[in-house]
Amino acid sequence: MLGTKRKGRPEETGALFDLIGPPRMIGMTLAIAVAGLHKSYGEVHAVDGATFEVQQGEFFGILGPNGAGKTTTLEILEGLREADSGEVSVLGSSPWPRKPELMKRIGVQLQASSFFERLTAREQIRLFASLYGIGPARADELLDLVGMTEKAHTRTEKLSGGQAQRLSIACALVHDPDLVFLDEPTSGLDPQARRNLWDLLRDINGQGHTVVLTTHHLDEAEILCDRVAIMDHGKILALGPPATLVRGLEAPTRISIESGSVSEVDAQALADPDLEVTDDGISLTIATRTPAKVLAALAERNAMRGLSVRGATLEDVFLSLTGREFRE
Template identity: 45%
Template sequence: MTVIVECEHVVKRYGDVIAVNDVSLSIEEGEVFGLVGPNGAGKTTLIEMIESLRIPDNGSIGVLGLNPVKEADELREKIGVQLQTTSIQPNIKVKEGIKLFAGLYRQPLANPEELLKTLSLEDKADSRFRKLSGGQKQRVAIALALVNDPAVLFFDELTTGLDPRARKNTWELVKDIKRQGKTIFLTTHYMEEAEELCDRVAVIDFGKIIALDTPENLIRDLGAESKVLFRVEGGDEAAAEFEGLAAVSRVEKIQDEVILYTTDGSATLQELVRFADKQGLRLGDIRTEFPDLDDVFLTLTGRELRE
């Protein structure tokens, strides 16, 4: 695989504060890589160093084989960027903005206005940027990041501040871009976003990467248990009856809700259904709770991600 982004021992200080502390990572072609962490963890500082907007104090960065400090002009030709504070000239019309930005690149898309269609902005083509909704502004930001048909895109908190529907729409757009074979580096403080979009995730806290793996592996390595929760309708079964089910480590009963703690939620669920059939039990309100990346962060740092 081709390495698209490579960071080695990258350090950035602001006065006494170490914003990025000895970060090393590498991102491969076609990958969606997520940098996850709370506000102030150093996500933006790191991504902006990679984008050539900030100069690292130490360490080296390579993007598409280019050095963001020494070869910034060439790098900027080839990357697509959405900044955390997304803005273009407030009174520019969407169509004009896309055309203007396309004109700044050596090799823009042959037909940048097609991006309006791709990003469902056709009916906003003649609207001024400042009049758009948050979701529409982010779609314009994505369009601008795509005008030069870049091999790699950088999204900094793409969905922060969007309502849930706009966020889901934006996720679909990111997936579309990935399907075109482009590499994506994104930052987020939403763990569910990282789980949904990213092939690999780096968890960053106080400028340091404290974990880096696929979301599945990060969760699995926690060794955290899943829960299967249900009620037995019209019955009053003792909790102990369910202890023998596959992978169950212990059982709790709170009022009439039974909670099975399990190391393999799927296996337990499957056997529970079979068991209930055999015993003639009617189960209600069945739900499962699997550990997620939020639990990963909590376990690694002892803090909630969004405190």
Template identity: 70%
Template sequence: MGSTIIVNDLRKHYGQVRAVDGVSFSVEQGEFFGILGPNGAGKTTTLEIVEGLREADSGTVEILGMRPWPRNPKLLTRIGVQLQATSFFERLTAREQIRTFASLYGVAAKKADEMLAQVGLEDKADTPAERLSGGQGQRLSIACALVHDPDIVFLDEPSAALDPQARRNLWDLLRQINDNGRTVVLTTHYMDEAESLCDRVAIMDDGRILELGPPASLVRGLESVTRISLETGTLSVESAAEIAGPGASVDDDGVSVTIGTDDPARVLTALAERNLLTGIQVRGATLEDVFLNLTGREYRA
């Protein structure tokens, strides 16, 4: 399996602002690749350069062995792009939208209707796109991006502004797309989304990639603390500190006593010996901790 996308030392400046400042990565065929970072990190600009919407100041992009800039219609038939839920023709129904997009790629209307069914919008076919809910709009948008059966799909913050249930549904759909063997590139500012979906994640901040790898190994590579919480009152702060030992932190916010430790096994064993495991919560490090560790500041989308 070769690399389908190779990005090398991409740079893009807007005046004094370095939106993208030396980004390099490659994406394997069939991979689910995430670009994660807060707003303004340069994710979208990077994605737009890769898609061929913008020209980089310097650096190279190669997709399926082709250059996306200048506009390359041959490449465009092989990539699918989801921009935003609102990128629809005005006052057209869901079915008319996807059929219009299908015909732009020379795809038959029947295939378009099948794609609509695949994203679960069959019963919304006659609803104007404006009246779809956020999640339905995103699914229609993704269906429009997939209608010509592209090899690579680019998704720009597909779950922004969705409620939790709609996000979960969307994730299932995205996994399904990736399971069909397509390469998926996704930008997101949700840590949990990247963690749950992506094979590999590039963490971006300030136009640069800070770290790149599978979410689990990024988290594991962290000299991280595991947080163990118990209900306040079940254990005094003093005995908690005694159990946790030196180097650990103990905190009582009035609701729970939280022990932060780099040796969770020992602490848990000690708690089990005292029969204190009821209602216990154990939280390992997340990508948020990775971000905090990398930038020294709290992650805020």
């Protein structure tokens, strides 16, 4: 089921077990430890004292608006940038300066996929495999794993956005890394392609591979991640399991019915005094902290047409911490 988090056992995932290796054990061993991380570009503090840890086998998300510092943080963890100050440990080693031994244990899928021109999907992944001294058979297995076998002979510039992202992830996994970094892997994809990619990411993590994800999609993080760090202006504002962060918000329940079912005056009488009632001409929405009482009152009035009930989500937590203003 799409909304169910899976930590798949070998017998549940079948051939996938053979393709991406035996499960790593999830325990207290840290895959990543970051303390007091700083990175500035002139007057801009891209990362400003970030501190967090990622356990081995965890699916960890870093969330934040544009310019929050997510990509810079990932690039430091990947050994692509040097931090100004702070402590960073990735799989027990400092990522800077880059170490070949560490690079063999991590896989990186960048925000923008860049492939060699005029190569087919199969040629592309075989080339990546050869950089790690891995034979073409493994490359073909990964092509099958990400559902790209039928596109094996298609040149990369002819792939759709979702296909290109799947190929990019296959390239990041071809050497069977312990730790995988994914920077906005579903950016620009249509809803069907996003959800298909979610299944792949769950399967990868289900075998115990540690996954670190940055995303703008809050529903994606809520479904996939064991824990998330919400980041803004280079700082970690909140950290924990999505459900825990949502419960801590204590946000009201929003009950929506068809406009005209009850008057706004009657609806306001049902709502909590300090909460709002809104009517956009299609739906009337009552915010309340006593949803059972409001639902019972609406049922007595036979005013249940178009009923929907929504509790707080990770998006509500995100907006409460980072604000609602639009950012370029």
